[in-house]
Amino acid sequence: MSTEADKTTLVTYRQALNDALRSEMSRDDKVILVGEEIGIFEGSYKITAGLLTEFGPERVRDTPIAEEGFVGAAIGAAMLGMRPVVEIMTLNFSLIAIDQIVNHAAKIYGMFGGQQSVPMVIRMPGGGGQQLAATHSQNLEVWYAHVPGLKVVAPSTPADAKALLLAAIRDDDPVIFLENLALYNTKGEVPAGDVPAEIGRAAVVKEGTDLTVIAYSRATTIAVEVARQMAEEGISVEVVDLRSLRPLDRPTICASVRKTGRAVVLEDDWLSYGIGAEISATLMEGAFDYLDAPVRRVAAAEVPLPYAKPLERRALPDAGDLRRVILELLDDTSFES
Amino acid sequence: MKQSRTAEADQLVEFYRRMVLIRKFELSADQMYKRAKVGGYCHLNLGEEASVVGLMDALRPTDYLFTNYRDHGYALMRGMDTGKVMAELFGKSTGVSKGRGGSMHLFDTEKRMLGGYGIVGGQIPPATGAALALTYRGAPGPDAEAVMCQMGDGTTNIGAFHESLNLAAVWSLPIVYVVINNRLGMGTTVEMAAGEPELYKRGASYRIPGVRADGGDVLAVRQAATEALDQARTERRPALLELMSYRLRGHSVVDPARYRSAADVETAQKADPVPALRAQLIADGTLTEKQAAAIETKVDGEVAAAVAFADAGPDPTPDQLFDYAYATPVPNAPTALPGERMVVLP
Numbered sequence: 271m272s273t274e275a276d277k278t279t280l281v282t283y284r285q286a287l288n289d290a291l292r293s294e295m296s297r298d299d300k301v302i303l304v305g306e307e308i309g310i311f312e313g314s315y316k317i318t319a320g321l322l323t324e325f326g327p328e329r330v331r332d333t334p335i336a337e338e339g340f341v342g343a344a345i346g347a348a349m350l351g352m353r354p355v356v357e358i359m360t361l362n363f364s365l366i367a368i369d370q371i372v373n374h375a376a377k378i379y380g381m382f383g384g385q386q387s388v389p390m391v392i393r394m395p396g397g398g399g400q401q402l403a404a405t406h407s408q409n410l411e412v413w414y415a416h417v418p419g420l421k422v423v424a425p426s427t428p429a430d431a432k433a434l435l436l437a438a439i440r441d442d443d444p445v446i447f448l449e450n451l452a453l454y455n456t457k458g459e460v461p462a463g464d465v466p467a468e469i470g471r472a473a474v475v476k477e478g479t480d481l482t483v484i485a486y487s488r489a490t491t492i493a494v495e496v497a498r499q500m501a502e503e504g505i506s507v508e509v510v511d512l513r514s515l516r517p518l519d520r521p522t523i524c525a526s527v528r529k530t531g532r533a534v535v536l537e538d539d540w541l542s543y544g545i546g547a548e549i550s551a552t553l554m555e556g557a558f559d560y561l562d563a564p565v566r567r568v569a570a571a572e573v574p575l576p577y578a579k580p581l582e583r584r585a586l587p588d589a590g591d592l593r594r595v596i597l598e599l600l601d602d603t604s605f606e607s
Numbered sequence: 608m609k610q611s612r613t614a615e616a617d618q619l620v621e622f623y624r625r626m627v628l629i630r631k632f633e634l635s636a637d638q639m640y641k642r643a644k645v646g647g648y649c650h651l652n653l654g655e656e657a658s659v660v661g662l663m664d665a666l667r668p669t670d671y672l673f674t675n676y677r678d679h680g681y682a683l684m685r686g687m688d689t690g691k692v693m694a695e696l697f698g699k700s701t702g703v704s705k706g707r708g709g710s711m712h713l714f715d716t717e718k719r720m721l722g723g724y725g726i727v728g729g730q731i732p733p734a735t736g737a738a739l740a741l742t743y744r745g746a747p748g749p750d751a752e753a754v755m756c757q758m759g760d761g762t763t764n765i766g767a768f769h770e771s772l773n774l775a776a777v778w779s780l781p782i783v784y785v786v787i788n789n790r791l792g793m794g795t796t797v798e799m800a801a802g803e804p805e806l807y808k809r810g811a812s813y814r815i816p817g818v819r820a821d822g823g824d825v826l827a828v829r830q831a832a833t834e835a836l837d838q839a840r841t842e843r844r845p846a847l848l849e850l851m852s853y854r855l856r857g858h859s860v861v862d863p864a865r866y867r868s869a870a871d872v873e874t875a876q877k878a879d880p881v882p883a884l885r886a887q888l889i890a891d892g893t894l895t896e897k898q899a900a901a902i903e904t905k906v907d908g909e910v911a912a913a914v915a916f917a918d919a920g921p922d923p924t925p926d927q928l929f930d931y932a933y934a935t936p937v938p939n940a941p942t943a944l945p946g947e948r949m950v951v952l953p
């Protein structure tokens with residue numbers, strides 16, 4: 271017997287975000303949207319399409335090109351009880367606002383002794399692969415994931431995009447909400463109703479026994495696809511979708527690897543000091559005795575991403591790279607005794 | 608039958624040829640984008656040809672130029688090879704930035720075109736610093752070098768603009784900041800975004816003199832730019848030049864610009880500087896219809912040759928990925944490809 275809550279609809283990641291924004295704006299009139307080209311232009315990637323018409327220019331506030339200014343202004347508005355949801359056109363442009371994010375949004379609650387929280391969300395897409403060249407293709411999530419005081423989420427599916435955005439908007443702390451250019455058109459089933467996710471929890475999105483792939487955002491979609499293909503070849507891959515980069519769900523990661531004994535991290539950021547480095551260290555601490563082989567990482571080559579397609583393609587991790595490393599790792603018996 | 612023309616008329620004919628070159632290059636870039644020869648973001652100078660030609664004629668080969676991502680016309684007018692510019696759009700090794708930068712990132716050390724930059728306002732502080740370097744090089748005077756820093760109207764709202772103008776003022780730098788006011792930053796009008804929409808007045812906070820000129824009039828642009836550059840050369844005083852212009856198309860080749868009213872599009876089309884100059888040259892007897900058509904046909908040939916050159920060039924190969932990672936060799940530079948092990952011990 272199916273209930274209302276069991277109903278799902280097939281929507282794009284883009285639509286799921288749009289739905290979540292609309293729901294939250296209807297539910298709470300303190301929720302305002304702030305960003306470049308989000309109103310009249312309907313968003314560079316059309317995430318806010320239709321919302322200006324529906325809610326008007328006071329709730330959907332187009333800004334001048336002034337990332338430091340409008341991100342900082344959102345912090346101040348949040349301190350006085352508004353719940354701003356800021357769109358930064360892409361993650362790359364957040365570098366202009368990083369002082370406000372890191373030195374202000376992340377600090378105000380703790381540094382002033384817990385008197386004032388900063389309930390705001392900064393949404394922005396990262397990601398390469400669109401030939402946008404070095405300054406427009408970056409995956410700098412680790413910069414934010416490094417900072418105490420921030421929460422950083424990175425949904426990989428439309429369902430999570432909605433549930434995590436609902437959660438982020440209702441959260442009293444500043445949340446960095448990382449989207450990905452390559453995910454906007456992807457489709458998935460989204461449950462009816464507005465049920466927020468819990469920030470800080472990973473999910474085992476595919477169960478397996480031979481090896482664990484840990485991923486987030488776009489990388490999860492690749493991992494799931496590779497796991498499906500390999501299942502047909504008799505290889506059982508488990509996929510852990512991090513969903514939240516800060517806080518990081520270390521127990522779920524370690525439990526999975528304790529079960530499978532082998533781990534690969536698939537990440538779109540650069541290898542050195544990346545998300546995979548943190549996962550590897552976590553596994554050293556929480557699954558060392560269970561590892562049958564060293565943890566492997568599949569990440570982007572460490573170059574400013576070139577424009578030319580053959581170079582860009584080579585620099586970014588793909589399904590073929592993951593597959594190859596999985597096969598290598600299954601053959602690796604270094605730690606078995 | 609060869610008519611004898613005045614030097615001024617010859618000059619205008621040459622300016623017309625240059626404007627046609629930019630126009631046809633941009634139309635070709637648009638087509639090549641649609642054929643997927645060009646990828647990523649691609650922003651055109653359509654409608655801004657008179658501004659680009661006038662500015663670049665005022666700039667001397669010894670001066671330096673920094674621009675935003677809407678940079679094709681500037682590169683061509685700086686004397687960069689048409690084929691190599693197109694090759695960059697195609698992402699070829701034969702491109703001006705070896706296929707690494709694409710449309711937004713044209714660069715040529717020799718031509719002193721120190722880059723098109725994709726981050727809004729990103730070019731302004733470095734351009735200011737280039738002007739600072741010039742102050743260590745030689746004395747001010749009519750032959751001194753200067754820097755021109757181009758940007759769009761929307762860019763005057765970012766902090767980097769204001770910080771840089773202030774630096775240029777307090778350090779007395781030989782730089783001309785040029786704002787191409789095409790009245791739109793993506794879908795945002797100047798009036799919506801700027802507290803002082805008469806952008807040339809924005810220098811006032813820094814006591815930087817501002818001038819507004821008609822960006823559709825190539826001679827007016829050249830005149831205003833020459834004066835501003837002279838002041839930078841001889842007095843080491845920064846200047847702010849605003850050129851009133853129009854963007855004929857969307858923000859980039861993929862933007863259908865649905866947010867624009869029909870009236871606004873019509874105004875922009877009416878102000879199109881390329882047919883306007885053509886009509887003027889024919890009306891005053893400088894060019895015959897046939898001569899104008901001959902100029903256009905010749906430019907068609909140049910653009911077709913540029914496309915052929917770009918097409919024929921080799922793609923960069925994956926083994927070149929780590930070329931240019933660093934200018935100086937360094938031990939242990941990471942060169943792992945995705946999935947390769949980082950730790951390789953002897």
Ligand SMILES: Cc1ncc(C[n+]2csc(CCOP(=O)(O)OP(=O)(O)O)c2C)c(N)n1
Pocket residue numbers: 306335337359363366675677725726727728758759760761762763787789791792793854858
């Ligand atoms: C820091 C930053 N924010 C936002 C963008 C996205 N963006 C690219 S161009 C542009 C509009 C710029 O308008 P304007 O300065 O008027 O130049 P135009 O495109 O009209 O030549 C925006 C918002 C960016 N590239 N960099």
Ligand SMILES: [Mg+2]
Pocket residue numbers: 759760761787788789790791792793
């Ligand atoms: Mg503009």
